[in-house]
Amino acid sequence: MRDSAGGPRVLLRRLRELMAEALDPQERLDHIVREIAQNMVAEVCSLYVLRADSMLELYATEGLNPGAVHLAQLRLGQGLVGTIAASARPLNLSDAQKHPAFTYLPETGEEVYHSFLGVPVLRAGRTLGVLVVQNRTMRHYREDEIEALETVAMVIAEMIATGDLARLTRPGIELDLSRPVSMTGLPFNEGVGLGHVVLHEPRIVVTALFNEDSDVELDRLETALDSLRLSIDDMLSRRDVAFEGEHRAVLEAYRMFANDRGWVRRLQEAINNGLTAEAAVEKVQSDMRARMMHMTDPYLRERMSDFDDLANRLLRQLMGRGPDALAEILPKDAIIVARSMGAAELLDYPRQKLRGLVLEEGAPTSHIVIVARAIGLPTVGQVKGAVSMSENGDAIIVDGEDGQVHLRPQGDVEEAYAEKVRFRARRQKLYQELRDRPTETRDGVPVDLMMNAGLAVDLPQLAQSGAAGIGLFRTELQFMVAAAFPRVEAQERLYREVLEAADGKPVTFRTIDIGGDKVLPYFKGAQHEENPALGWRAIRLTLDRPGLLRTQIRALLKAAGGRELRMMLPMVTEVSEVRQARDIIDREVRHLSRFGYLLPTRLKLGAMIEVPALLWQLEELMQAVDFVSVGSNDLFQFVTATDRGNTRIAERFDPLSVPFLRILRQIVRAGDQYGTPVTLCGELAGRPISAMALLGVGFRSISMAPAAIGPVKAMLCELPLSDLSVVMEEALANHSASTDIRALLRDFANKHSIAL
Template sequence: MRELTTGPRVLLRRLRELMAEVLEPQERLDRIVREIAQNMVAEVCSFYVLRSDGVLELYATEGLNPQAVHLAQLRLGQGLVGTIAASARPLNLTDAQTHPAFTYLPETGEEVYNSFLGVPILRAGRTLGVLVVQNRTKRAYREDELEALETTAMVLAEMVATGDLTRLTRPGVELDLGKPMSFSGNSFNDGVGLGHVVLHEPRIVVTNLFNEDSQRELERLQEAIGSLRISIDDMLSRRDVAAEGEHRAVLEAYRMFAHDRGWVRRLEEAIHNGLTAEAAVEKVQSDTRARMMHLTDPYMRERLSDFDDLANRLLRQLMGRDVKTVAESLVKDAIIIARSMGAAELLDYPRERLRGVVLEDGAPTSHVVIVARAMGIPVVGQVKGVVSMAENNDAAIVDGDDGKVHLRPQVDIETAYAEKVRFRARRQALYRELRDEPSVTKDGVEISLLMNAGLLVDLPQLVESGAVGIGLFRTELQFMIASTFPRAEQQERLYRSVLDAADDRPVTFRTLDIGGDKVLPYFRNSGREENPAMGWRAIRLTLDRPGLLRTQLRALLKAAGGRELRLMLPMVTEVGEVRAAREIIEREVRHLSRFAYSLPTRLRLGAMVEVPSLLWQLDELMAVVDFVSVGSNDLFQFLMAVDRGNSIISNRFDQLSPPFLRVLRQIVEAGTRNDTPVTLCGEMAGKPLTAMTLIGLGFRQISMSPASIGPVKAMLGALDMAKLNALLLEALHKPNGSHSLREVLSGFAEDNGIPL
C-alpha cells in the first residue's frame, strides 16, 4: 500500500495539540476549522452540529461569513449538508450549485464556491453533525483528502459526545446526542422500571486516537487480527459447536468478516492517515454501521450485528479487555440494554440493582425472558436501534405494560412514570396485606393460587407472595443457564433445596422440557427442524434419550425421600407416552430400593394438556394419571394455529374466544367426571380478567408468576362465582359468532366492582 501524503498526519498532530490546550469551546472550534482549511488548501471549512429538533446548526466556519455562526441552519435532509446527515454518506462535488439538493443560504456568502466535500460526523453509527470544505475552483477532491476529512470528523465526534459543546447551545436547545427518544417494542414481562442505562456490552471508548508510529500500529493491528482469527477457528473446532445450524452459521460469518481483505485495507488506510489501530477500528466500524443502518433487508441487518460484534472483539483484543465483563460498579437502578443476552448472563447482575431489561431481539419464550420473568423484572423486546441510541448512565424508563422504552425522558414523562411506579407500589402494599388471607370468592368458593418457579432465586417469593405451593417448577431452567449438562448431584441438590424451601407446601416438578425454542448449546440435535415447536422436544426427546430422563428421575426421587413427590410430563400427545414414562419411573424406584435409599412417601404422576390430540383421550388419560395441568400457552397456540411470537398475527387471536373457552370447559368437565384434579399454568392464570374467566369455567387451582398472586387474590374477594358461571356458560352455549368474550367479561367485572 502506498504511503499517503503527510498532510493528514500533520493535521492530526495539530488537532491533538488544540485538544490539549486550555481554550473556550468556541475558540477551539474556530481554530480547528482554520487548521483543517489550511491543511487541505481549502478556502472554506464549516462544522455543523445536529440538534435534537432535527436542525443542523453552523457551529464554526473558516471562509464563510462569521456572523452566520449559530444562525445558519438546515433541516435534516435539506440542502447538501442535510442530505449528508440524513444518508450518513459523504458528498464530493465539482460543482455543488448544480446538485439538485443544493440550498442557498444568503447569510453565509457561500455562492462563490463551487467544489464541495462534506462528510458525516459519526459515532457508533449515529450522525452527530457534518464537516465541510469548499473551494472556488471546480475540482474533485482526492480519495486521501476524503479519508483525511473523515478521520478529522471522528475527532469532532468525540468533542460532541463528551458534551464540550453544550455550553454553546442557546437556552431551550439541545444537541441530538442528548435528546429524549421513545421506542416501541413488545412487552415480554409486565412492570415499570425507572433507572439508568447499563449497556450489556459496553461501548468501548477509544481515548488514544493519534498514532506516533504508523508501522507499529500496523503491526499491532495484524497481531490482533491474527489472534481474532485464531479464536474464531478455535470456537468452530470445539466439540460443543454443532456441525451445522445457526450457531455455526454465525461463527462462519465471523470468520468471513475476519478474513475480508476490503475491511482490513480500510483499517490500514485509517492508520496511514494517522490513527491508532483501535481508533481505526472504531472509525471503520462507525462508517459501516451508519451506511448499513438504513437497510431494510433483515438478513443484511443481521449481518450488521455480526460485524459489530466482530469489530468489538477486535477492539477488546487491541485494548487488552476481557471479551465479557459484568459491570463492576453497576448503578443502583440499572436498566440493562442489549442486542441479545443469555439467561446466565442476566443472573450475573445483582438482582437488587436491576430495574428493567431492554432487548433489540429476543422473544417472549427466550431463555433470558423466562429468567427475567421469574425474577420479576420488566422486559421489553424487539426494540430496534435502541443500543446505538443509548449511552451508559442515560436516564431510562422501561414500560413493560405497554412495550415502551424512553431514553433521556423529559421531566413531565419521568414525573408521570414515577407516579405510576408509586401507584404500583401502593397496590403491592395492599396485595401484601392480602398475603395471609384465604383465597376465597365472595360467595365462599375456595381457589388454590399456586406459583410458577424454576430457579433458586424464585423460592423466597413462595412465602412473600402467599402462594399455597408451586404448581409448576420448570426443571429445564437449571439446564438452560448451565454450560454443560448438570450432574445428577447438582440436580439433586436443587430439587432438595426447593422441597426444603416449600416446607409442607406442594411442589409439582415438570420433567425436562427442552427442544423447540429451548435450545441447549451443549446438546446436539440430530438434524435441523423446520418447525421445532412441534418437533423433537419435551417428553418426545426424553423418551428417545432415556438416560437424560433416568438421571433426572433418580435425582428427584432421592431429593424427595420421606416426602411426597409430584411429577408432571410435558407435551404429552398420546396416553402411551405416559405409560412409557411410568415404566422408567418404576424402574428407577426399584433401583433405589435395592440400594436402600429413602424414597418418597407418595408419588403422584401428572400430564400436561397442551397438545390438542389429548382432547379426544381425556378419559383414557385421566385413568392413568393422578392429575392434569393445562398448559394454556401451547394449547392455545396449537389449537388456533397461531405463533405467539409472531407479532403480525398474534394480536388477531384472543384466549377469551368462545372456541378456546369451550375447550377449557371440556377439560374441567372431564376432570370432574373422572375425579381427577385439574390445574392451569400459563399466562391466562396471571391476569385478573382471564383468571376470573378460568374460575367461572370451573378451575379451582391455577398457577402463575408470584407477582400475579396479589392482583388475582384481590379480584377473587369481589367475585360472585355463581353469578359469573351462569353468565359465562350461557355465553358459551349461545352461537353468537363472537371473536372474543373479552368485552362481555370486562363489563361484568365493571358492573360488579371487581378490580382488574
C-alpha cells in the first residue's frame, strides 16, 4: 500500500462513490475488487461469499480467470479461503502454496501467485464470506494493509446483509444470511408462536460508513467514550444495579473494556483508515466477536456478550439514541429475541402483538419467564446464539413444548407448525367447553383452580379461563412498571378494578414483594447484596419501611370497602412478622374508621410459606393467620439451596421428588389439623402432572397461570383422586427417596386414561 493513512482513506472514498453509482450488483462487485487491487498494489483481489449450503462461491475477481466467477467454490473449512471462513481469522502468507490447507483450483489460474492475504467478511460476528488479495512475489502484508482489507470487508458485509447480492445467486441457491436455522433450547412455557423477529436490543444499523474528517470523528469517539465511562461509573455507584439487569461483575467488566487502551486504539485506527466513529465501533465489535467465538476458554467466551452490550451502548451514545429497547413499530406477530430481559421490559411491549419469546439465558422460574407464562406467551430459553443469528423481521417459529426455535423456516416446516397451531386451537376449544363444568375429580372431590395475576390487563382471563378466583395477585408488578412509587389513589384504583372484575370471586392480594432481584429503579433504599434472594426483600423490607406498607394497606382497605379483603404476606420467616404486620393493619383500620370510610366486611390475613424456617413453626403459624399459601418456587429454591436463576443447576433437582413432596404434605396436614385453608400458588401448579402430584398429597386449592387452567382441569375431571391418594401415600412412605414420582404418575395416568 502506498502509505499507511492515505491509502485506506482513498480506497474508502472510491468505494463510497461506487456505492452511490447506479450499477447492478455484479458490476459494482467487479469495480470494488478492481479498486482494492489497484489501491493495495495487488495483482489479484477476489471475493468469496458463503452460501446456505456451507460452500464459498467466487463472486468477483480481479486477476484470476473471470470465467471462474460463480463456478469456483470451496467447502467451509476447505483450502485457505475455507479455513479463514471457518476460523473467522485472517491469513497472511508469503508462500501460500506451502500452507498445509492450500487447495489448488485449476479453473482460477492462481498457481503463479505466492503471497496471500485473506480476511473474513464479518457482520455481528458472523462470517458471510472471505476477501483475498494475492501477489506473485513472496512477501508478508503489513498490519496497516490487513486493517485496510478488514475495513473494506466490513463494507461488503453490509452489501450482503442488505440482500443486494441475492440477485446473483442461481435458482435453488441461497446465501448463508438467509439460510434456515434450527436451534434447541429449554421449553419454558408451552405453546407455538409463528411470527417475525423483534430484537429486544436491536442491532444498530450503521449507515454512515465513510468519514469526511478523521479528526472530527476522533473527537466524537472520545466524547462518546467519556459519556459511556461516566454512565458505567454511575450505574456502579447507584444502588439499583439489580433492577437494571446488570450484575456488578458484569458492570466491572464493562468498565474494564471501556478503559481498555487496546480497544480504544483499534477504534482510532479504524477511524484513521477512513471510517466514521460508528462504523469503527461496528467493525471492531464484529472482529472481536468473531475471534472470541472461536476461543476455547469458557470464561473468555462468556465475556463476549459483555463486550457486545458495551459496544451497543457506545453506538447508541454516538448515534444519539436513548436506551429504550422497544422497537418503534412492531409487526402484528412479534416474537421477541433477547439475551435476557427484565419482567418490566416485557410488559413494555403491546401484548396484543406478541406471539412468543426467545431467550439466550433465563431459567424456568426466573421472573421474566413467570410473567411470560402469566400472559400466555410461548417461551424458549437457553437458546445460544439466537441474537447473533437473527435479524429484525426474520420469519421465526417458537415451539414452547419441545424447546425448538426455527429461524427463517422452510415452507414445509412452517406449514407443519401452522397445523400444530390449528390443533392447539381445537384443543383450547375443548378446554373452553370444560369451563362451565364443575371443577371436581372423577370421584366427586371439589378442587379450587385459581389463577395468578398482577396487572389490570390480566383480569379478562378470569372469566375466560373459568378460574374460581385469583389465588395470587402480585401487587409489585404495578410498582415495577411505574416510573415512581404509585400514589395511594393509583393503587386504590387498581385494587378496586381487580375486585370489581372478580365479581364476588375471591382475590388474594400479596403485599408488595420487592427487593432481591426486584429492586425498583426509583427506590433509593436498596443496596448491593451478595445474596439478594436471601436479603432485604418482601416483608423484611416493608416492616423496615412501614410507610410503604401502610400506604398499600390503606389503598387495599379503601378499595375493598363493602367487600371481603384477603391480604397475604410474602417471605415470612418468623410468626412475629405476621403479628407486626397485623398491628400496622389494625392501625390503618382505626384511622380509616375514624374518618368514616367504608371498610371491608371481612379481612383475612394470610402468609406465604417460602422460607424453610416456617416448617418448624407450622403450629404457631396456622393459629396466627386465616390462610396460608405455599410459594413453591422460592420454597423449593431454599430447601434445595438452588439458585433458580442459575442455569447450570436450575434443572438439577426435581420438585416432584419424594423429600419435597413430603414437605408439602406436612404443610397440608398442619392446615387440616388447625382448620387453616392451604393453597399453592407457585409454578408447580401449572402442569397437569405436577398438579396431579399436589392433589395426591392433599391440596384442594392451587393457583396457576390462566393458560394452565384448561389442561389442569381436563386432567382433574378424569382423575380418581382416592386411588391416587393411596398410591402417593405409599410412595411417600417408602424410605427410599429415589422413587421416580414422575414415572409413577405417568403410569397411573396411562392406567386410568388421563391425558397429561
